[in-house]
Amino acid sequence: MSVIELKPSANGLKGEIKVPGDKSISHRAVIFSSLAQGISNITNFLTGEDCMRTVEAFKQMGVRIEQHGDQLTVHGKGIDQLVEPVAPINFGNSGTTARLMSGILAGLPLFTTAYGDASLSKRPMDRVVLPLREMGAKIEGRDSARLLPLAFSGQPLKGRTHKLSVRSAQVKSALLLAGMLADGQTTVIELGKTRDHTEKLLPQFGVDISVDGSSISIEGGQQLTAADLDVPGDISSAAFFIVAAALTPNSDVTIKGVGLNETRNGIVTAMEMMGAEIHSKVRKYVGDEPVGDVHVKTSKLKGITLEGELIPNIIDEIPILALAATQADGATHIKDAEELRVKETDRIAAVTENLKQLGADVEAREDGMIIRGGSTLQGGTVNSFGDHRIGMMGAIASLIAEESVTIQDKDCINISYPTFFDDLNALQKKKNFID
Ligand code: S3P
Numbered sequence: 001m002s003v004i005e006l007k008p009s010a011n012g013l014k015g016e017i018k019v020p021g022d023k024s025i026s027h028r029a030v031i032f033s034s035l036a037q038g039i040s041n042i043t044n045f046l047t048g049e050d051c052m053r054t055v056e057a058f059k060q061m062g063v064r065i066e067q068h069g070d071q072l073t074v075h076g077k078g079i080d081q082l083v084e085p086v087a088p089i090n091f092g093n094s095g096t097t098a099r100l101m102s103g104i105l106a107g108l109p110l111f112t113t114a115y116g117d118a119s120l121s122k123r124p125m126d127r128v129v130l131p132l133r134e135m136g137a138k139i140e141g142r143d144s145a146r147l148l149p150l151a152f153s154g155q156p157l158k159g160r161t162h163k164l165s166v167r168s169a170q171v172k173s174a175l176l177l178a179g180m181l182a183d184g185q186t187t188v189i190e191l192g193k194t195r196d197h198t199e200k201l202l203p204q205f206g207v208d209i210s211v212d213g214s215s216i217s218i219e220g221g222q223q224l225t226a227a228d229l230d231v232p233g234d235i236s237s238a239a240f241f242i243v244a245a246a247l248t249p250n251s252d253v254t255i256k257g258v259g260l261n262e263t264r265n266g267i268v269t270a271m272e273m274m275g276a277e278i279h280s281k282v283r284k285y286v287g288d289e290p291v292g293d294v295h296v297k298t299s300k301l302k303g304i305t306l307e308g309e310l311i312p313n314i315i316d317e318i319p320i321l322a323l324a325a326t327q328a329d330g331a332t333h334i335k336d337a338e339e340l341r342v343k344e345t346d347r348i349a350a351v352t353e354n355l356k357q358l359g360a361d362v363e364a365r366e367d368g369m370i371i372r373g374g375s376t377l378q379g380g381t382v383n384s385f386g387d388h389r390i391g392m393m394g395a396i397a398s399l400i401a402e403e404s405v406t407i408q409d410k411d412c413i414n415i416s417y418p419t420f421f422d423d424l425n426a427l428q429k430k431k432n433f434i435d
Helices: 023-035 049-060 095-105 126-134 169-181 197-205 235-247 266-273 318-326 338-342 347-357 388-400 410-415 420-426
Strands: 003-006 014-017 037-043 064-068 071-077 111-115 139-141 147-153 161-163 185-189 209-212 215-219 252-259 277-286 289-297 331-334 361-365 368-372 380-383 405-408
Touching: 003 388, 014 420, 023 037, 023 049, 023 071, 023 095, 023 169, 023 197, 049 064, 049 095, 049 410, 095 111, 095 126, 095 147, 095 169, 126 139, 126 169, 169 185, 169 197, 169 215, 197 209, 197 289, 235 252, 235 266, 235 277, 235 289, 235 318, 235 388, 235 420, 266 277, 266 318, 318 331, 318 347, 318 361, 318 368, 318 388, 338 347, 347 361, 347 368, 347 380, 347 388, 380 388, 388 405, 388 410, 388 420
Parallel strands: 014 252, 161 185, 380 405
Antiparallel strands: 003 405, 037 071, 064 071, 111 147, 139 147, 185 215, 209 215, 252 289, 277 289, 331 368, 361 368
């Protein structure tokens, strides 16, 4: 197993970084350009393992996709020209690939099978399979198609209205994509606002989609046309350095070119609520997506309550916010976050176990955590459980720990942030790895 031992930060974090492209937008960019007619150029594409699974899936369906570093050229021939893959599609660790591709595979006239790694094979797929079946999809799989592997006998779908019972952008997007292939209109009514990249990006590919509060509608039978896209930096990756700078003495960090979509910038709001010295500024728009800079300095934090509508906005940032809470004055309550139980690992259990191991005072709740702040973190071992965001949380904890921290299975960080350790190094005057 890949491990890395990290020493506490000697001089704080200083300087500017540009984090890799947004994971959610990168997935959607490949999906939409592969379904489109014409050549799409995607720059600042996230080449992490998850997004490459989506690339591989479309290559298996006959789409020519060229990659040069973080640039992709997608030679789309349109939905009708996709071919049946001869081998099962491997979704790897990627929930976004699994859910969004399910919406598409259900509605294409192809037979496909798909599987995932050990973690993804435990994650619920019935949240997309059941509503897709209501549109006429034929999907079979393990445990009554609750789990991967799944088999799709794609066929014409009928548009319908779905009222979601989970707050999930993946489920919303899967149903909208199925709706785009279906006959008639599909409407998705959300339980609470989730990331809206599908709604913002589809119009760039020539697709009509209408948003009315929590209700999103799409007409079936639309064709996509190629578009060029410069993917904004991933705020979920930036979140690790936002918290790192706030917690580490003598720090002053600017993250440039990061996506500041209002369904994703809750990390900035949460850190402001905790009293952090943080400022974000939108500098331009890429299509409808706001992009800008975030500036953070060493801060004195206070405990807060994170709950309700803010939770979907910070769902991927809760592990690193929990680390921030260990250093705050007072207790932080995280509520309404039961979705964390079905992420790459059970993140409530993984965060609680690892932070306690380092000496923090954390109590797991069914839907969140209570973190009593003001703890001194000791050194020790962090088990990433193969979850990229738990691995990065452990690496940031090492900066403020008394002794070195060892991260087990550090390679899982490549799933969303292949250059994480380079950026961590760049912000420190002295390298803090023990080779
Ligand atoms: C994502 C949605 C979220 C998020 C994931 C990416 C997306 O998942 O946690 O990292 O790109 O739509 P859920 O839809 O399961 O909340």
